[in-house]
Amino acid sequence: MxxxxxxxxxxxxxxxxxxxxxxxxxxxxxxxxxxxxxxxxxxxxLDLQGGVYLMMEINPDEVVANRLEVFAIDVRNALGNKDGKPLIGHLSTVEGRTLNIELTRPDADGKFPMDEALTRIRKLNSSVEGAIGGAKTYEVEPAGPALIKVTVPATAEEALMKDALAKTMTIVRRRVDPEGVSEISITPQGNSRIILEAPGEPDATRLKNLLSRDGKMTFNLVESSPSAIAAAEKGVVKPGYRLLSGPQTGQLLVRNIPEVTGADIATASQGYDDGNRPQINFRLNGNGAAKFYQTTRNNSGKLFAIVLDDTIMSAPRINEPIPGGSVRITGDFTLEEAQDLAAIIEAGEMPAKVQFLDQRTVSxxxxxxxxxxxxxxxxxxxxxxxxxxxxxxxxxxxxxxxxxxxxxxxxxxxxxxxxxxxxxxxxxxxxxxxxxxxxxxxxxxxxxxxxxxxxxxxxxxxxxxxxxxxxxxxxxxxxxxxxxxxxxxxxxxxxxxxxxxxxxxxxxxxxxxxxxxxxxxxxxxxxxxxxxxxx
Missing domain, CATH: 1.20.1640.10 (Multidrug efflux transporter AcrB transmembrane domain)
Structure with missing residues (x-):
């Protein structure tokens, strides 16, 4: 001793x-x-250095609705003419917490292929991760001779909220601190709330603008035919298209189904164009680069809209096939705008919009x-x-x-x-x-x-x-x-x-x-x- x-x-x-x-x-x-x-x-x-405190919440209804919209895309592919299976005509709409799938093509006897449609859809229904007894993510049930309803049970909703909260926390960190050098604190509160403390950050408004964006990025083909544009100006929009606008492009008739999505983006960063003006550079992953090349090869002469949160950021014309998957967005950006947009694109799409419940600024x-x-x-x-x-x-x-x-x-x-x-x-x-x-x-x-x-x-x-x-x-x-x-x-x-x-x-x-x-x-x-x- x-x-x-x-x-x-x-x-x-x-x-x-x-x-x-x-x-x-x-x-x-x-x-x-x-x-x-x-x-x-x-x-x-935060209390010693000064900074911003934000309490945020994600809405369970929106999380469920967004997951149903993603599931609707899978349903569309499953009911399509694929792998030798016949096409099953349908119309999908999400109403609140329910995905309604209406079959639209009866056979010669006037009957709808309900059994075949249910079989294809149920094959997409995976089990909830960690659930006892292999509970399914969705409940898929017929609601009439030509109507199928898809809902999310309570057991699955709890798992979806847990997953959405974790993803939201990750995306918040990537947007606020893309370089990973700031000492921000992000902590969960219950199953739907997040507290962000950003020491040294003087501007609460900038943080809220950065986090309030969905971050949903898509690459959509543009319909440029004079007849379709003239009809759209009169309020008759071509089926499968919608009117979107942007600060540099005005209104354009954009196809609903994107060719490339934000999930295909590997990295994004702020850079400079030939005139030393801020721009946004990003690179597509292997799958995205292949789709981008195919689209630019098959649609020469058409406009290709780059859409972020339903706003057209740019709409360049396709002059030749573009291999490699490197893309850039140019425009009248300030340095801070380009940095923030790059952080939003890099972080990915929010599972649901965040709602701000409390805000404090410590000097x-x-x-x-x-x-x-x-x-x-x-x-x-x-x-x-x-x-x-x-x-x-x-x-x-x-x-x-x-x-x-x-x-x-x-x-x-x-x-x-x-x-x-x-x-x-x-x-x-x-x-x-x-x-x-x-x-x-x-x-x-x-x-x-x-x-x-x-x-x-x-x-x-x-x-x-x-x-x-x-x-x-x-x-x-x-x-x-x-x-x-x-x-x-x-x-x-x-x-x-x-x-x-x-x-x-x-x-x-x-x-x-x-x-x-x-x-x-x-x-x-x-x-x-x-x-x-x-x-």
Whole structure:
């Protein structure tokens, strides 16, 4: 217990050196430090750095409706003339939470091929992932001699919402932080809400505009025949087409069924055209590139509309087949618009539109005030604890205060090294740790006092004190660590920030109180060999 061989001393010094190096960027500019040395300090949370807080929600009705629309495309392909199967004429419409499939081509006897249609559609109906008993995603039932209704049961809806929430969180992160370098926080609330905290972001309106877009991108052929355009201008739109407009193209008659969709896009980025104006570059995946090449090869001379959220971004004319799958959108974009649009395209389409329920903006000035108040409270707490320990335990109290200072360095170093985010409740956790960190020392010192009163020498009293206090110290800190873990797992936002610093503080305080203070004490005992402790 009182033996400190060379390897133990090297380990203690190594841990302290690591903690100091990790904490150093918080007080010194380390931008010019060599490789391997940290250059950034602790990440500051929204309440300390300032930024934007948004609470968003996705509507279950919209999630279900969007999934039914996707299923309707699969149904169209299944009922079409494919793989030698006869075409089954039908008309599909999504009304709320129901997909209505109306069969439109009876046979010579006036009967509709209901059984064949149900068989084809049910083959598309996959099982819900993780559901017991192989429950299906959709309920497919006949509702008349020529009508099939497709709905989503409650068991499947729960799974769809869970999947939609996870995808929405991923897309939100990709849009807000496409480079993956910002310290944003995205946490779920229940099964339909998301909380976004973006420290350092000054513009809440820009974030909302970025997230309110569906991000649905399609490549559609344009009908340019004069008769169809003239009819559309009179309100008679050619079946299978719709009128869309764009800032650069005006109104165009665009085919409903796209040739290429956003799912075929591999990457997107902001770039510059030959005139050094911002543009959007993106590359299609293998499947998308093949479809794009086939379309441009078979439709020479036609306009090819690039549509984002029902707005035509561009409509170039197809002059020749375009292989490779590299596409660009040019226009009168600002740099920020091009960057945001590239982030939206890269992130992909939202499972459902997000609705904003709450919005808060924290100014950077208020964050700095919180930091100053937290530092002041920490210093006052440290000073009061130091005064008490020195008055109560003398030299041993000084050892404890030295360990407490080392504990704070290790906490800050661990936060920096682990990339954790420090919040205002996190500062409260550090202040609480300052008070808790000396508990172990108090238990040990009181044990040593008892052993000295029983007639033991200082060396044996120290050994007995540490041995008998060990189990109590571990029990107290393990239970507190479990509480911190539960707070982190079940809490969110400020509660997580408090739990992180509390958990790190528990680990570092056990090390400094039981190892560092003991090392100080043993070094002093072996160096000065006192006959009695002044406790």
């Amino acid at each position: 009182l033996q400190f061989p060379a390897w133990k001393i090297c380990l203690i010094l190594g841990i302290m050196l690591w903690g100091t190096m990790m904490a150093l960027p918080n007080v010194v500019n380390m931008s010019g430090a060599p490789a391997g040395v940290p250059k950034q300090g602790v990440n500051l949370g 950077a000035t208020l964050g700095q005030d919180s930091i100053r108040a937290g530092i002041r409270a920490s210093l006052i707490g440290l000073a009061l604890v130091a005064i008490f320990m020195i008055l109560a335990y003398g030299l041993m109290g000084i050892f404890a205060v030295g360990s407490l200072a080392a504990n704070i360095i290790l906490i800050v170093g661990a936060l920096s090294g682990l990339g954790a985010t420090l919040t205002l409740p996190g500062i409260a956790g550090i202040i609480l740790t300052i008070g808790m960190a000396v508990d172990a020392n108090v238990l040990v010192f009181e044990r040593i006092r008892e052993e000295q009163r029983a007639g033991r020498s200082p060396l044996t009293a120290v050994q007995a004190g540490y041995e008998r206090a060990l189990s109590t110290i571990l029990d107290a800190n393990i239970t507190t660590f479990i509480a911190a873990a539960i707070l982190y797992l079940l809490g969110s936002g400020p509660v997580k920030g408090f739990a992180v610093t509390l958990a790190i503080g528990i680990v570092t305080s056990v090390f400094t109180a039981f190892v560092l203070t003991r090392w100080f004490t043993v070094m002093w005992l072996k160096g000065f060999k006192p006959k009695k402790f002044a406790l």
